[in-house]
Amino acid sequence: MLSALSHTCAWLAARRFLGGKALIIGIVAFVTTSPFAGPAENLTSPDPGPIPVAPKPATSEFDERAVAVVQAAVRTEAVHEIVVAQVAERNEAASQADFWATASNEYLAAHYAELEKSYKHLHRHPELSYCETQTSAYLVKQLEGTGFKITRNFGGGNALVAVLRNGDGPTVLVRTEMDALPITEQTGLPYSSEAESRDREGNIVGIMHACGHDIHMTCWIGTARALAGMRDHWKGTLVFIAQPAEEIGCGADAMIREGLFTKFPKPDYCLALHCDPQSVAGTITYTPGLAMANIDMVSIVVRGKGGHGAWPHMTVDPVVLSARLILDLQTLVSRENNPTDPLVLTVGTVHGGVKANVIPNEVTLQLTVRTTRDASRRRVLEGIERMAKGVAVSANAPEPFVKINPNWHTPAVINEPKLLNKTVAILRQGLGDSHVCQRPPMMGGEDFARFGREGIASTLLFLGTQAADKVALAEAGDDSALPSLHSDKFAPVMEPTLKTGVKAMTLAVLNLVGKDPIHPTIRKSSDSTARSKVR
Ligand SMILES: [Zn+2]
Ligand SMILES: [Zn+2]
Numbered sequence: 273m274l275s276a277l278s279h280t281c282a283w284l285a286a287r288r289f290l291g292g293k294a295l296i297i298g299i300v301a302f303v304t305t306s307p308f309a310g311p312a313e314n315l316t317s318p319d320p321g322p323i324p325v326a327p328k329p330a331t332s333e334f335d336e337r338a339v340a341v342v343q344a345a346v347r348t349e350a351v352h353e354i355v356v357a358q359v360a361e362r363n364e365a366a367s368q369a370d371f372w373a374t375a376s377n378e379y380l381a382a383h384y385a386e387l388e389k390s391y392k393h394l395h396r397h398p399e400l401s402y403c404e405t406q407t408s409a410y411l412v413k414q415l416e417g418t419g420f421k422i423t424r425n426f427g428g429g430n431a432l433v434a435v436l437r438n439g440d441g442p443t444v445l446v447r448t449e450m451d452a453l454p455i456t457e458q459t460g461l462p463y464s465s466e467a468e469s470r471d472r473e474g475n476i477v478g479i480m481h482a483c484g485h486d487i488h489m490t491c492w493i494g495t496a497r498a499l500a501g502m503r504d505h506w507k508g509t510l511v512f513i514a515q516p517a518e519e520i521g522c523g524a525d526a527m528i529r530e531g532l533f534t535k536f537p538k539p540d541y542c543l544a545l546h547c548d549p550q551s552v553a554g555t556i557t558y559t560p561g562l563a564m565a566n567i568d569m570v571s572i573v574v575r576g577k578g579g580h581g582a583w584p585h586m587t588v589d590p591v592v593l594s595a596r597l598i599l600d601l602q603t604l605v606s607r608e609n610n611p612t613d614p615l616v617l618t619v620g621t622v623h624g625g626v627k628a629n630v631i632p633n634e635v636t637l638q639l640t641v642r643t644t645r646d647a648s649r650r651r652v653l654e655g656i657e658r659m660a661k662g663v664a665v666s667a668n669a670p671e672p673f674v675k676i677n678p679n680w681h682t683p684a685v686i687n688e689p690k691l692l693n694k695t696v697a698i699l700r701q702g703l704g705d706s707h708v709c710q711r712p713p714m715m716g717g718e719d720f721a722r723f724g725r726e727g728i729a730s731t732l733l734f735l736g737t738q739a740a741d742k743v744a745l746a747e748a749g750d751d752s753a754l755p756s757l758h759s760d761k762f763a764p765v766m767e768p769t770l771k772t773g774v775k776a777m778t779l780a781v782l783n784l785v786g787k788d789p790i791h792p793t794i795r796k797s798s799d800s801t802a803r804s805k806v807r
Contacts, residue, residue: 369701372782375505376702376775379498387494387770390414392463394486398452398479400469401517404430407450407489411514414493418500420512423536427527429516433536436500441508441785445539445728446777447720448485448492449518455480458760482762483519484547484737491545491735491773498778508785509537515719521567521682524722533726541691541784542723542730545773547764548711549757551736552743554768556699556776557711558733560692564685565614565642566649567717572597572637572660573673574624581629588669591624594635597663598622601639604655615652616642616715642715644684685721688729695731698783699776707772716757733780735773737764 380387390410399407408430412422420434430450456478457465467479481487496512513532517523533539551557574597576590598619609615617639624635639656643649653676660672699708711734724730738754745753755761 368786369698369779372505372698372779372786373702373775375502376498376778379501379778380494380771380774383494383497384767384771387490387774388766390493391486391490391766391770394489395461395481396463396466398465398467398481398486399450400454400479401451401520401522402429404450404516408432408514408516411448411450411489411493415496415512418497419503420496420500420510427516427523427530427532429523429526431516431523431527432514433527433532434496434510434512434514435536436496436503436510436512437537438503438509438785439507441506442540443509443511443537444781444784445511445513445542445723446492446495446781447524447542447544447723448488448512448514449483449516449523450485450489450514451517451519451523452479452481452485453483453519453758454478455482455758455760457482459763461763480760480762482759483757484549484735484762484764485518487547487735487737487764487769487773488545489514490770491777494770494774495777495781498774499781502778502782505787506782506785507787510781510785511536511539518719521680521717521719524719528722528726533728539723539728542720542728543695543777543780544718544720544730544732545735545777546718546720546732547737547757547769548734549737549754549762549764550743550746551709551711551734551738552740553736553738553765554772555707555709555736556703556733556772557709557736558692558696558731559687559711559713560689561686562644562684562713563687563732564713564718564721565616565644565715566646566684567680567682568641568643568649568653568676569680570639570641570653570656571673571675571677572639572656574635574637574660575664575670575672576631576633576635576667577669578631578633581631584631587631588667589631590633590635590669591631593663593667593669594622594624594637597660598637600659600663601656604652604659608655609648609652613648614642614644614713614715615648616640617652617656642717644713644715682717682719683721683725685718685732686724687731688724691729692731694783695733695780698779699733702779703772703776731780733776735769735776737769739765 393410394407397406397410399405408424412424412432415422415434418436420436423433423435425431426433452465452467454469454471454477457480465478465480468476469479471477492512492514496510499506499510513527515523515527517526548557574590574594576588576593579587601617601619605615605617618641619637619639621638622635623637625632641649641652641656643652657674657676660674664670664672696708718732720730720732742753755763
């Protein structure tokens with residue numbers, strides 16, 4: 273009993289003072305002094321390689337148990353070696369992230385003022401979808417002298433593709449969008465938009481980067497320039513693209529159809545950023561798997577029989593039918609859809625009639641439909657057509673025209689898990705854990721999804737854009753604190769949003785094309801080299 277107690281004390285003491293190795297030492301001590309002990313000569317320095325078979329000089333049951341204990345000890349040692357190797361690898365990765373983060377910070381310290389100037393310029397001069405001529409030219413100018421080979425006017429519009437080859441290695445695509453929205457800015461910022469256009473009725477409307485594409489472009493410029501300056505630290509090919517017409521869901525598809533992946537190096541990975549107006553500036557948020565919804569646009573022409581407003585009985589009033597249909601359509605969401613399956617159906621425009629006492633012949637509705645599953649998408653689109661026809665039948669009206677144009681469809685954004693996990697890991701190391709947070713999926717859409725649908729591992733990261741006090745107010749229930757994307761008051765905080773976007777994307781790309789891991793000792797001597805290369 274005393275012997276057993278002393279073994280136990282030795283074990284506990286060893287665990288306490290020696291940590292991970294104590295288990296092995298404890299087992300060894302126990303075996304070598306125990307009445308169950310077998311031969312001790314090969315126990316003191318166990319071979320971490322293949323598990324040796326212990327000699328078997330005795331055949332008693334006690335000896336069998338002793339051998340089993342020894343083998344367990346050796347296994348434990350092997351596991352210990354693996355853990356040590358993993359910790360070393362993690363430390364090396366951390367030093368790598370630290371090195372890249374330092375290089376990014378130094379680039380930003382030297383060039384942030386230029387980036388802010390670029391952002392203000394782009395914000396002040398927005399252009400609508402497929403009209404991004406000046407914007408595209410501006411981006412080309414920003415990449416001059418970096419070594420990127422630029423192709424302009426690609427993809428049926430103003431798209432540009434900038435390629436930087438730097439030896440053998442993976443090909444990484446980084447995407448920005450260039451287009452803005454027909455919104456008159458109401459932010460009151462000194463660098464507010466000065467651009468105007470005419471709407472379909474000929475009215476003058478403002479144009480605004482209300483979706484943050486000016487932020488994305490500025491981060492894209494900064495990342496391209498930073499990586500061009502760090503080319504001693506990575507190997508591979510960068511494909512930086514600026515796509516037109518994201519707001520109408522066409523630009524990415526047009527570029528792919530015109531040969532983005534056949535006329536230029538086909539990427540192994542695609543990365544993009546999008547502003548997240550609900551998150552604090554300085555943070556990156558991400559969503560594993562499904563990140564954004566399927567988008568469909570539907571146009572319905574509700575047909576009736578026009579006439580005098582004072583003799584409705586001699587007409588079939590499409591205004592009344594439209595009102596009925598708009599309400600009926602919401603039952604597709606509330607009554608026909610599984611409540612756990614996200615679905616949004618919004619009637620965004622209603623156009624009909626020109627005078628109070630004239631019942632028109634028809635009314636046109638435009639809808640946006642957001643789903644997350646292909647099956648729900650099919651069901652709701654069929655349901656819209658069924659209800660539109662049903663309302664017409666109920667009023668003895670002509671059959672409506674329902675148009676579901678496949679060109680108006682944008683698929684859901686699905687982040688590829690391996691790429692996302694790898695990217696999130698480097699961002700946590702480079703930006704700090706508290707600056708990288710998971711967020712739930714959203715029902716907005718993005719045609720960046722097209723790249724993933726081409727079978728390329730893709731990840732879209734969200735970039736926080738708001739002051740912390742405003743986010744806190746919004747979380748406390750003040751709805752006015754945080755204007756959403758597409759709001760005329762959407763005003764991202766420039767710093768640290770731009771810095772975080774450039775740093776995050778630079779880290780994400782280096783994580784895919786970076787050269788051999790940098791050993792901490794090498795790192796010290798190469799710091800000055802990196803500094804001189806970053807411009
Ligand atoms: Zn948008
Ligand atoms: Zn957008």
